[in-house]
Amino acid sequence: MKISARNDLKGTIKSINFGPISASLVVEIAPGIEIASVITKESAEHLELAPGKEVHAIVKASSVMIGVD
Amino acid sequence: MKISARNDLKGTIKSINFGPISASLVVEIAPGIEIASVITKESAEHLELAPGKEVHAIVKASSVMIGVD
Amino acid sequence: MKISARNDLKGTIKSINFGPISASLVVEIAPGIEIASVITKESAEHLELAPGKEVHAIVKASSVMIGVD
Amino acid sequence: MKISARNDLKGTIKSINFGPISASLVVEIAPGIEIASVITKESAEHLELAPGKEVHAIVKASSVMIGVD
Amino acid sequence: MKISARNDLKGTIKSINFGPISASLVVEIAPGIEIASVITKESAEHLELAPGKEVHAIVKASSVMIGVD
Amino acid sequence: MKISARNDLKGTIKSINFGPISASLVVEIAPGIEIASVITKESAEHLELAPGKEVHAIVKASSVMIGVD
Numbered sequence: 001m002k003i004s005a006r007n008d009l010k011g012t013i014k015s016i017n018f019g020p021i022s023a024s025l026v027v028e029i030a031p032g033i034e035i036a037s038v039i040t041k042e043s044a045e046h047l048e049l050a051p052g053k054e055v056h057a058i059v060k061a062s063s064v065m066i067g068v069d
Numbered sequence: 070m071k072i073s074a075r076n077d078l079k080g081t082i083k084s085i086n087f088g089p090i091s092a093s094l095v096v097e098i099a100p101g102i103e104i105a106s107v108i109t110k111e112s113a114e115h116l117e118l119a120p121g122k123e124v125h126a127i128v129k130a131s132s133v134m135i136g137v138d
Numbered sequence: 139m140k141i142s143a144r145n146d147l148k149g150t151i152k153s154i155n156f157g158p159i160s161a162s163l164v165v166e167i168a169p170g171i172e173i174a175s176v177i178t179k180e181s182a183e184h185l186e187l188a189p190g191k192e193v194h195a196i197v198k199a200s201s202v203m204i205g206v207d
Numbered sequence: 208m209k210i211s212a213r214n215d216l217k218g219t220i221k222s223i224n225f226g227p228i229s230a231s232l233v234v235e236i237a238p239g240i241e242i243a244s245v246i247t248k249e250s251a252e253h254l255e256l257a258p259g260k261e262v263h264a265i266v267k268a269s270s271v272m273i274g275v276d
Numbered sequence: 277m278k279i280s281a282r283n284d285l286k287g288t289i290k291s292i293n294f295g296p297i298s299a300s301l302v303v304e305i306a307p308g309i310e311i312a313s314v315i316t317k318e319s320a321e322h323l324e325l326a327p328g329k330e331v332h333a334i335v336k337a338s339s340v341m342i343g344v345d
Numbered sequence: 346m347k348i349s350a351r352n353d354l355k356g357t358i359k360s361i362n363f364g365p366i367s368a369s370l371v372v373e374i375a376p377g378i379e380i381a382s383v384i385t386k387e388s389a390e391h392l393e394l395a396p397g398k399e400v401h402a403i404v405k406a407s408s409v410m411i412g413v414d
Contacts, residue, residue, distance in 0.1 A: 019366035037133035088159035090295035202244035228364035
C-alpha cells in the first residue's frame, strides 16, 4: 500500500518500551538521526516491533512544525 | 525555548510553495533525506522562510506512525 | 507495508477538490458512511486520486476523539 | 454543540482498557467496521465510557490519510 | 454532545480568512489571549463562522506540546 | 528558537501525573483558563516539569477545532 503521508523514513528500531496502553520507540533513520514515536501497545505487538527490526517512521506533512533559531 | 516535542531535525529548506492559507515546504535533514511540512502561510511569512534557510523540522512523538514491510 | 495506525477503512472516493496546497476528499466506507480527508495536493496527484478510485482512509488512534450525547 | 471536525461516526463501544494516563477503546460504527481511539483516562471516566455505550467517534479531516493498494 | 477533547476554550471570532480548501481563523478566548485555528472551508461555511460569533476552540490534550524558556 | 506553531500560551503548571510512557499535565494560562496536555514521560522528565513551573502550551493551528453551541 502506498500512503498519502509524505514523510516515510526508513530506519532501525533502537529501543522500545511498553506501557499498559502505549508503546514508545526510537528509530534510527541515519547515523545520529533518530525519530521518537508513540503508538498503541496493541499495534506494536501486532507488528512484532523489537530492537533491530527495520521499519518506516511515517509522518503526515501537516504534523510537522518548523522552528527557526 | 526547549520544547517537549521529541523530534527536532535540523536541516535546510529546499523548496517552499505558498497558497492563500497554507504553505508547503521541503526540508533536507541529511543527504537524500527530506521532510515535508505544511504550516500556515502566516507562520511561514512571520518566520521569513525561504529556500536555503536553516530550520528545524519538529514533530511530536505521538504524530509518528510505524510501518513494516 | 503494514502500518501501526489502527484505523484502516476501505472505501471509494466520492469527490475530490484541489487547492494550490491541499486537496479535500470524501471517501464512502459503507452505504451512507463517509470519511472526509485533507491531504497535500502533491500526495493526491502522486497517488492519482480521483472519484471512483478504491482507497483506504487511515487514522491513528490518538487522533480519534469520543463524543457522548 | 456542533463541531468543525467533519467526521462524526456514531457507534457503540465494544471494549475499553484503562492505563494510568490513557484509555484505549474500540467503537463499532457499522457491522464489522470498528474505530480505535486513545483518549485520556480522565476523559473516559468523565464521560463514563463503558462497553455498550453509544458514542460518536470524531476525527478532524486533516488527521485522515489516504492509502492506495 | 460532550466531547473527550479536554480543552474547550470559549471565545469570539476576531478574524477569518477563506482559501479554496481551508479556512484560517483567530478566536479571542480572554483579553489579549488568542487561539489560531485552521479547519476546512466547508466546515467554516457549514457552521456559518464569521467575525464576532461566539465559538469554542477545542483541542485534544495529545496535540498540546510544552515549551520551557 | 521561534516555532511555526501559532498558539503559544504562557502559563503555570497546576498538576502533573506520570505513567510509564506518558505524562498528563494541566497548565493555567489565565485565571480559570486551563490547558490539558499529554506528552511523553521522557520529555516531561527532560524538561523537569513540576507544579508551579512556568511553561508554554504550544498547539499547531491545524490541531484546533471549532465548536458552535
